[in-house]
Amino acid sequence: MEIRPDSLFARHAQRLSDGVGVRNQSDATSSPASDFIGLLSSGVGHVNDIQNSANLEVEKMLAGEDVQSAEVLTGLQKADMAFRLLVQVRNKLMQAFEEINNIRI
Amino acid sequence: MWPALFRNSALPAVEQTVQFAERRHALLAGNVANADTPGYQTRDLSVDNFQSALKDAMKASHATARNPLSAKTSGYDGLSHAQATENVRESMKQILFHDGSDVGLETQVTEIAKNQSMHSTAMAILRNQYHLLQMAISESVNV
Amino acid sequence: MISALDVSTSALVAQRVRLNTISGNIANMSTMVDENGENKPYQPRFVVFQTDEHKAGGGMAAVKVASIETDEGEPLHRYQPDHPLAAKDGKWKGYVAYPKINMNEQFVDALEASRAYEANIGVMEVTKSIVRQNLSILA
Numbered sequence: 001m002e003i004r005p006d007s008l009f010a011r012h013a014q015r016l017s018d019g020v021g022v023r024n025q026s027d028a029t030s031s032p033a034s035d036f037i038g039l040l041s042s043g044v045g046h047v048n049d050i051q052n053s054a055n056l057e058v059e060k061m062l063a064g065e066d067v068q069s070a071e072v073l074t075g076l077q078k079a080d081m082a083f084r085l086l087v088q089v090r091n092k093l094m095q096a097f098e099e100i101n102n103i104r105i
Numbered sequence: 106m107w108p109a110l111f112r113n114s115a116l117p118a119v120e121q122t123v124q125f126a127e128r129r130h131a132l133l134a135g136n137v138a139n140a141d142t143p144g145y146q147t148r149d150l151s152v153d154n155f156q157s158a159l160k161d162a163m164k165a166s167h168a169t170a171r172n173p174l175s176a177k178t179s180g181y182d183g184l185s186h187a188q189a190t191e192n193v194r195e196s197m198k199q200i201l202f203h204d205g206s207d208v209g210l211e212t213q214v215t216e217i218a219k220n221q222s223m224h225s226t227a228m229a230i231l232r233n234q235y236h237l238l239q240m241a242i243s244e245s246v247n248v
Numbered sequence: 249m250i251s252a253l254d255v256s257t258s259a260l261v262a263q264r265v266r267l268n269t270i271s272g273n274i275a276n277m278s279t280m281v282d283e284n285g286e287n288k289p290y291q292p293r294f295v296v297f298q299t300d301e302h303k304a305g306g307g308m309a310a311v312k313v314a315s316i317e318t319d320e321g322e323p324l325h326r327y328q329p330d331h332p333l334a335a336k337d338g339k340w341k342g343y344v345a346y347p348k349i350n351m352n353e354q355f356v357d358a359l360e361a362s363r364a365y366e367a368n369i370g371v372m373e374v375t376k377s378i379v380r381q382n383l384s385i386l387a
Contacts, residue, residue: 051237058115058230059163062122064156069226076233083237084246091244130378131252134371135309138259140364141266142297142311200307210367221374228381235385 043089047082054079110238113170118163119231125155125197126224132200133220136213147203147213155196162189249382251304252375258303258310259368265313266295266361270354277349280333287333289323290347292354324348 054075061072111117129150139145165186184192239248272293279290296314303310328334329342 055115059118062115062118062156062227063160063163064153073226073229076230080233080237083240087240087244087246127249127378130375131249131255131304131306131308134252134255134375135304137364137367137371138255138262138311139297139299139309140259140367141263141360142299145299145309148307148309210364214367214370217371217374221378224378225381228384232385 040093043086047079047086050079050082112166114234114237115230116234117166118159119227119234121159121162121193121197122227123224123231125150126220126227128197129220130217130224133213133217137210137217140210140213149201149203149216150197151199151201154199155193158189158192158196162186162193165189249375249379251306251308253372254304255308255310256368256372256375258300258312260365262295262297262311262313263361263365263368265316266297267358267365269293269295269316270358270361273349274351274354277347277351279347280345287345289345290349291321291323292319292347292349293317294319319348321348 054072057067057072057075061067061069129152132148132150136147136149139147161184164183165188168183169186183189236248240246273290276290280287282288282290293316295316297311298314300310300312303312323345324347325340325343325345327342328344331344334342334344
């Protein structure tokens, strides 16, 4: 089982999407919910790709191959920033989800 | 889950690089200390050997990650993960002796500086990787 | 990593002994009577360094002063027949024996010793920065 930090988010995103999907049972195919889920999971996938390529560059540098250290380090920095953005987005979504859950009808 | 948590990134390779840089520094410090000792042969660890052993170990680890049961079925015919890791450790222990040609104080000091820069870079990457994991675990950007 | 500091320290100690020996040589440049009161000029001394494998271990090479040798070469002879310490007879009759110490050589040696001293202090700084960076993993 591969554990990546971003896959923790994928699971949270999935839980979010399940919750939202339960409330929108009417239209499952092109509802705003599934569009949103698609957007979120593609975002997670994108961050994952950035992280993976940054890791590959690091491994190439450690193996002594001809990569510029400045490029490797900026790649790591970009991956770090993408990840932080994802964390913040995810936290905001969780916050919104909690608020919606707490609405008493 | 715990070993996989630390294995699926550049983390083990970076840790090995840090260790290698530290061992090499100790040897090079001994060279500078013995700059005026008659008949002394300068010692070193081979960076090329270490890096190629590390490359093999990373390939083995990728192959194992792809197919945990048998790396061979995914078309990988290099060393096993255990063997490759052992090779990396060996390359940190084999001390090379120079044959007394013009290896002066200036060369040694330069090598120390280069080694230190490798160590600093690896340290920065290490801190970055640990920070990423901490961010994910604590679900916050302010770890 | 901490034992790398021991290696550099051993070099500092050895170079210090070398500097002390050199300053002893320069101080005794004109000494013509040895400690027993006999009429023998001062013979210059020099240090012999040796690799010390046991100070730090693990293939790390420290250095130690194996011995402080005396240079038993011929002293400098100057023809001064009226000098009270001139030889009375023998091959060097009328000559006074002076210590054969070349001040320029001694100074160059002292410069090299201080250069080596500085180089080892530089290495110690690098070692300290490596240890400090290690601590930064946790904090």
